[in-house]
Amino acid sequence: MPALARVFRDHLSSLMPLLCLALVLGVFTSMNANFLxxxxxxSILTDTAPLLLVAGSLxxxxxxxxxxxSTGSIISCSCVIAxxxxxxxxxxxxxxxxxLMGVLAGLLNGLVYTLxxxxxxxxxxxxxxxxxxxxxxxxxxxxKGIPIKQWSVINWSKFTLFDLFxxxxxxxxxxxxxLFFIQNRTRVGKSIYxxxxxxxxxxxxxxxxxxxxxxxxxxxxxxxxxxxxFYAIKLRSSLPQxxxxxxxxxxxxxxxxxxxLTGGIGGVLRTLVGxxxxxxxxxxxxxxxVDAFWQQICFGTLVIVAIILNADKSGRDIIIK
Amino acid sequence: xxxxxxxxxxxxSAERLSRYYGDFGxxxxxxxxxxxxxxxxxxxxxxxxxxxxxxxxxxxxxPTAGQMFMQGRPYSCRTxxxxxxxxxxxxxxxxxxxxxxxxxxxxFLGREDHFRRHGVISWQRMNxxxxxxxxxxxxxxxxxxxKIWDLNFASRQMVEIAKVFDIVSTANPGESxxxxxxxxxxxxxxxxxxxxFQETRRLRDEGHAIIFVSHRLNEVLxxxxxxxxxxxxxxxxxxxxxxxxxxxxxxxxxxHATTGQxxxxxxxxxxxxxxxxxxxxxSLKGIFREVTFDLHQGEVLGLCGxxxxxxxxxxxxxxxxxxxxxxxxxxxxxxFTSFANPAEALRYGILSIPKxxxxxxxxxxxxxxxxxxxxxxxxxxxxxxxxxxxxxxIAREWVGKLRIKCGQVSDRIMRLSGGNAQKVVFARAxxxxxxxxxxxxxxxxVDVGSKEEIYTLIRDMTNLGVAVIILGDxxxxxxxxxxxxxxxxxxxxxxxFDCPPDAKPEQVEIIKYMM
Numbered sequence: 020m021p022a023l024a025r026v027f028r029d030h031l032s033s034l035m036p037l038l039c040l041a042l043v044l045g046v047f048t049s050m051n052a053n054f055l056x057x058x059x060x061x062s063i064l065t066d067t068a069p070l071l072l073v074a075g076s077l078x079x080x081x082x083x084x085x086x087x088x089s090t091g092s093i094i095s096c097s098c099v100i101a102x103x104x105x106x107x108x109x110x111x112x113x114x115x116x117x118x119l120m121g122v123l124a125g126l127l128n129g130l131v132y133t134l135x136x137x138x139x140x141x142x143x144x145x146x147x148x149x150x151x152x153x154x155x156x157x158x159x160x161x162x163k164g165i166p167i168k169q170w171s172v173i174n175w176s177k178f179t180l181f182d183l184f185x186x187x188x189x190x191x192x193x194x195x196x197x198l199f200f201i202q203n204r205t206r207v208g209k210s211i212y213x214x215x216x217x218x219x220x221x222x223x224x225x226x227x228x229x230x231x232x233x234x235x236x237x238x239x240x241x242x243x244x245x246x247x248x249f250y251a252i253k254l255r256s257s258l259p260q261x262x263x264x265x266x267x268x269x270x271x272x273x274x275x276x277x278x279x280l281t282g283g284i285g286g287v288l289r290t291l292v293g294x295x296x297x298x299x300x301x302x303x304x305x306x307x308x309v310d311a312f313w314q315q316i317c318f319g320t321l322v323i324v325a326i327i328l329n330a331d332k333s334g335r336d337i338i339i340k
Numbered sequence: 341x342x343x344x345x346x347x348x349x350x351x352x353s354a355e356r357l358s359r360y361y362g363d364f365g366x367x368x369x370x371x372x373x374x375x376x377x378x379x380x381x382x383x384x385x386x387x388x389x390x391x392x393x394x395x396x397x398x399x400x401x402x403p404t405a406g407q408m409f410m411q412g413r414p415y416s417c418r419t420x421x422x423x424x425x426x427x428x429x430x431x432x433x434x435x436x437x438x439x440x441x442x443x444x445x446x447x448f449l450g451r452e453d454h455f456r457r458h459g460v461i462s463w464q465r466m467n468x469x470x471x472x473x474x475x476x477x478x479x480x481x482x483x484x485x486x487k488i489w490d491l492n493f494a495s496r497q498m499v500e501i502a503k504v505f506d507i508v509s510t511a512n513p514g515e516s517x518x519x520x521x522x523x524x525x526x527x528x529x530x531x532x533x534x535x536x537f538q539e540t541r542r543l544r545d546e547g548h549a550i551i552f553v554s555h556r557l558n559e560v561l562x563x564x565x566x567x568x569x570x571x572x573x574x575x576x577x578x579x580x581x582x583x584x585x586x587x588x589x590x591x592x593x594x595x596h597a598t599t600g601q602x603x604x605x606x607x608x609x610x611x612x613x614x615x616x617x618x619x620x621x622x623s624l625k626g627i628f629r630e631v632t633f634d635l636h637q638g639e640v641l642g643l644c645g646x647x648x649x650x651x652x653x654x655x656x657x658x659x660x661x662x663x664x665x666x667x668x669x670x671x672x673x674x675x676f677t678s679f680a681n682p683a684e685a686l687r688y689g690i691l692s693i694p695k696x697x698x699x700x701x702x703x704x705x706x707x708x709x710x711x712x713x714x715x716x717x718x719x720x721x722x723x724x725x726x727x728x729x730x731x732x733x734i735a736r737e738w739v740g741k742l743r744i745k746c747g748q749v750s751d752r753i754m755r756l757s758g759g760n761a762q763k764v765v766f767a768r769a770x771x772x773x774x775x776x777x778x779x780x781x782x783x784x785x786v787d788v789g790s791k792e793e794i795y796t797l798i799r800d801m802t803n804l805g806v807a808v809i810i811l812g813d814x815x816x817x818x819x820x821x822x823x824x825x826x827x828x829x830x831x832x833x834x835x836x837f838d839c840p841p842d843a844k845p846e847q848v849e850i851i852k853y854m855m
Contacts, residue, residue: 206718209726225691
């Protein structure tokens with residue numbers, strides 16, 4: 020079947036994450052039959068929700084060929100604020116407020132990068148310290164549970180559609196749909212691909228490169244802040260360090276999904292697969308009893324392997340004269 | 341050299357040397373001889389093949405056909421280092437020194453082993469050796485322990501020559517060397533040039549041979565013994581310098597004038613009264629100064645000049661890629677001191693088609709359709725929502741109109757040939773609805789057939805009232821396409837020529853002002 024073989028080869032980079040996902044599901048199911056049980060699937064999807072928000076919006080930053088290392092700290096900060104807020108009053112306005120905080124955080128990253136011309140990995144590493152510090156200061160460095168009398172405010176989050184799909188997962192999917200729309204059906208989305216693939220050419224073509232970059236970082240900020248709210252709701256507490264491992268996990272999800280670090284190739288749908296893959300691996304490792312500390316080693320290695328597999332070795336921008 | 345002087349032995353010769361890039365011959369069947377104790381000049385327009393020839397002699401590029409001989413023996417070199425070992429060294433056009441290292445470290449870069457004992461480099465001995473190398477070319481006054489960024493351009497150039505000369509002469513002690521100088525004077529002032537010439541002559545008198553490339557005819561006439569003239573990638577003849585003058589060289593340099601039909605001059609517009617762009621006294625510090633002109637609707641304005649004349653920089657300013665240090669631009673009734681970026685220039689209808697198509701003209705990993713729409717995404721939007729179907733539809737429309745040879749419009753543009761990729765770029769320009777186009781070498785790396793189609797496209801656009809500023813590949817192209825020519829030299833616009841279809845100026849008239 021040469022035709023099928025060609026289709027397979029041409030789409031290898033987008034099929035690969037799906038194949039990996041199938042492989043991971045297969046392996047863990049064979050090790051523990053409960054892995055694909057209804058209860059565990061719901062649990063996987065619940066865990067997927069916040070990561071989907073971060074990784075989905077982080078995709079745009081990676082599509083630019085940039086990186087955002089502040090996502091985890093923004094999550095921590097917004098988790099702390101959201102947790103405390105729910106404990107005090109707890110109205111739905113909070114989601115809007117936190118999104119606004121995300122806009123500010125993302126915009127800050129973008130401005131440091133575009134106006135001050137600080138490379139993104141340094142810029143976001145620095146802002147990461149700022150948000151982490153803010154989280155620790157606001158929370159006094161201690162986790163704090165949301166009092167039971169306020170749980171009524173967030174009980175909606177326990178709803179599961181068909182006893183399988185948790186509402187938080189559905190909300191995250193909705194957010195992803197918005198991101199997908201931005202990616203494919205807006206000028207900003209197209210510009211992000213163009214700038215990531217060849218910034219010099221995009222600039223000469225009249226693409227507003229600065230606005231494009233600001234938009235991508237702002238979206239990543241919003242996604243992270245909303246993820247923080249989800250954690251506050253899910254864990255029913257404000258945790259000043261909940262985001263620490265998530266910076267790496269979000270990058271792992273995007274890269275495992277098949278978005279390249281060099282920019283211009285990938286997309287949010289691939290990230291959906293990447294997030295499922297990362298959470299399945301994490302959940303599976305828990306299920307077969309691997310220590311939580313070992314899991315970070317696992318994700319670090321996975322990112323490097325994924326980058327090697329994704330790296331375009333053919334030269335990116337060749338026209339045959 | 342007088343006739344009575346004994347004939348000097350030939351040091352280097354090249355026979356029927358060619359260099360092809362695909363179908364494009366950058367250099368075709370060139371012969372060259374250089375004798376010991378001789379300075380040979382190479383002149384020609386931009387792209388005539390001088391630099392290509394030097395690169396092949398210096399081992400930077402390989403000839404696709406022909407032979408070279410050094411001291412009678414067949415000569416070939418895979419790398420510049422290889423060439424050095426065989427007695428050939430090149431001083432590159434762009435200064436190749438590492439600015440944060442010292443003079444001595446630069447001269448012995450990659451050859452530090454001579455000064456190493458027990459793994460430690462003796463800077464003292466290296467500096468002493470560097471002082472000797474500098475003294476060998478009469479430059480003992482340059483301190484070897486100084487960093488390159490503390491030196492003026494002339495001294496840097498001399499360090500580079502000392503470096504090349506030292507490498508070549510250590511590899512071949514007591515033998516004559518061949519030194520290639522590619523535009524060594526472009527960054528030097530008058531006094532520095534004289535110093536360079538003096539030392540070059542001294543090297544010649546010691547029996548070495550020098551090949552000297554320059555855009556400045558007076559320098560070539562003053563310094564060299566013999567001159568080879570290049571045009572369109574072939575040798576156009578050689579003359580002894582004492583028998584040559586500027587007029588003779590101008591005549592040899594200019595190519596055949598192509599018929600007006602090739603450039604569709606019958607479709608050239610008469611000048612319309614409406615001014616699309618007013619440029620007033622713009623300067624860019626150190627590059628060009630006080631350039632003033634009006635660009636009328638529907639005209640093609642050629643900005644001609646040799647490399648470094650400032651014409652490229654004027655274009656970058658107009659399309660928003662660079663900010664001028666003074667002066668104003670007036671477009672669509674608004675006056676600017678500069679555009680913030682090309683995006684702002686495009687909002688006022690100015691778009692540039694860059695010279696380096698692969699780096700700046702197209703986005704290789706995006707599709708043909710995306711490349712076409714990128715300068716005007718709004719054209720495929722309704723109520724802010726982009727329709728991908730509309731993008732493909734527009735792209736297919738233009739693929740048909742411009743007869744672009746491609747598979748699907750969703751294919752990556754990097755699969756297209758140079759000519760077809762350039763047509764996509766032109767489609768983008770037309771979709772952008774820009775009223776002023778800056779075309780920077782629009783036919784570079786494009787096959788002959790596509791070239792003609794691109795000329796037709798330029799006429800199509802100007803007939804619709806688009807104003808075009810063009811930087812051409814050859815003088816012939818400049819004259820053929822332009823309705824007006826502005827000649828730039830050393831950063832100033834020094835002369836303007838009207839080029840009506842029935843009375844185009846001669847190339848010789850124009851090249852006089854360029855060189």
